[in-house]
Amino acid sequence: MQNLKDKVAVVFAASGEIAGAVARSFSQHGAKVYVTARNLDAVKALAREIKVIGGSAEAAKVDALNETEIDTFLKKVVADNGKLDVVFNGIAVEYNEMGGRPLTTVATFEQFMAPMEKICGSQFLTSRVAAEYMMQTQTEGTILLLTAALSRSKLPNMTGITAASAAIEGMTRVMATEWGAHGIKVMCICPGAIMETKRISGMDR
Secondary structure, three states, X not given: OOOOOOOEEEEEOOOOHHHHHHHHHHHHOOOEEEEEXXXXXHHHHHXXXXXXXXXXXXXXXXXXXXXXXXXXXXXXXXXXXXXXXXXEEOOOOOHHHHOOOOOOOOOOHHHHHHHHHHHHHHHHHHHHHHHHHHHHOOOOOEEEEEOOHHHHOOOOOOHHHHHHHHHHHHHHHHHHHHXXXXXXXXXXXXXXXXXXXXXXXXXXX
């Protein structure tokens, strides 16, 4: 099935397992896929894998928390293709990057805000910049955000990331309302824990 034939798709944070799977699926459905991450070697390997199975993929080093890098890269994609059809951001953050999983009573403000800045903030940046280019090229594209079922959970020691997950869902609704008038679809994917991923399988229990 080639229901994404001739579509141009960008996957941010594609070095992760979920984003990598999404990139492969986009390619299998006919899209020209750009895979990006801070780890260039990882996305180069992913691009090679996609090409081996007959897909079209290009890799680039982009920090999904750096607005300048995001804008520069998407500008090039649009210049090369005349449009931008699909954007997916699969960013995830290790617990140690967020200061661990402290009790709410002892978590610092910085520990609480880290997931908001790194996860929700990245989704905001990639979505906003992508929407601007879709509007400029009058492309009725699709922006896919990623959150987690933590947004509706009651797990202890997860205050910051739970709040960030819920914030992404709220942000998605606002973006969909604002950009729907331009024909842009904005959707939020909210999976439960995927036990096969390294992050979940390696989590302290």
